[in-house]
């Protein structure tokens with residue numbers, strides 16, 4: 001796959017995945033097409049050597065894996081981890097209020113978005129609905145695929161300090177315009193029911209009982225810059241890494257035992273049913289490798305690459321970076337270091353990833369946080385802690401992380417992909433001493 005074809009598919013992925021539920025759905029359809037088999041956690045599993053499988057938890061997290069021809073217990077595992085969620089605005093249980101002839105959407109802040117970027121954007125609504133049908137509970141994704149809400153800024157004439165102060169009062173200022181009020185406003189649940197019948201005309205059900213819905217920017221991904229040097233889109237953190245991992249695992253010539261985890265709820269700390277702090281990954285691996293001694297031996301010789309975007313140097317704020325570590329757009333994947341293990345990288349785990357990059361001629365950059373600022377984290381340290389596995393934290397350089405529209409280099413996702421593709425296909429990974 002070349003750079004242009006890769007970016008075209010990446011844009012399609014970004015467009016079709018406004019929420020984690022859509023992301024796992026999209027990924028599972030790709031794995032099915034490639035001959036992987038769906039597994040459910042409440043079934044018994046019969047796993048065959050040389051075959052691919054995937055499993056979804058709570059609709060928002062997915063694990064996919066391909067078993068080595070020589071068997072799941074005989075060769076080390078190569079694993080990647082990323083997250084499916086992005087900072088957003090989530091609809092409240094009572095989602096609409098009336099104010100001054102307008103129906104407004106009531107939202108709660110999910111994770112840590114750069115809130116000022118959510119103003120004056122054409123917002124769509126998408127997510128999961130939970131339905132009762134014949135005494136069973138069904139969950140379905142929905143996406144209105146329409147600009148249907150906006151959070152208008154206050155005019156500068158009414159706030160002369162607007163360009164000096166950026167504070168957003170979350171409870172007061174985030175109500176979004178949804179529709180003009182009339183004498184007979186339809187309840188919001190009716191709008192949802194209409195959308196469900198639109199997307200699932202064959203589906204009969206008795207009641208709509210729940211939803212997990214989010215706002216998203218309807219403006220799609222784009223190449224930008226005089227020479228198309230940049231990619232701009234919502235949710236690059238961390239759909240970029242989910243896409244890269246998926247394309248890596250979808251290659252026909254993977255070697256050994258290969259696994260991908262794309263996990264929900266990273267942006268809110270990973271502690272949840274589906275989050276990386278939960279039982280999903282350890283329990284799947286323990287089902288595959290039930291003997292504890294064998295499990296420990298294999299994890300000790302396995303590798304985990306945690307993928308999450310890295311902060312590229314912002315040309316207007318270069319003083320925010322450590323002056324010896326200034327990653328640039330379009331200059332290759334970034335290895336992220338933190339002495340307090342907010343990133344799981346060690347000199348030793350980085351050595352394995354550097355080997356891969358050198359072999360496919362992809363340049364490497366490094367990131368370490370400015371000592372005066374607090375470092376973010378990823379699911380890398382969680383995987384290292386819960387599995388006892390060598391882990392390296394890497395990612396594509398990006399600007400405006402957690403903005404509604406983030407920027408990365410047009411070559412960066414593809415370069416990252418080349419290294420992950422090599423990770424999953426290299427005949428034998430470099431072993432480290434015990």
Ligand SMILES: [Zn+2]
Pocket residue numbers: 083237238308309
């Ligand atoms: Zn992230």
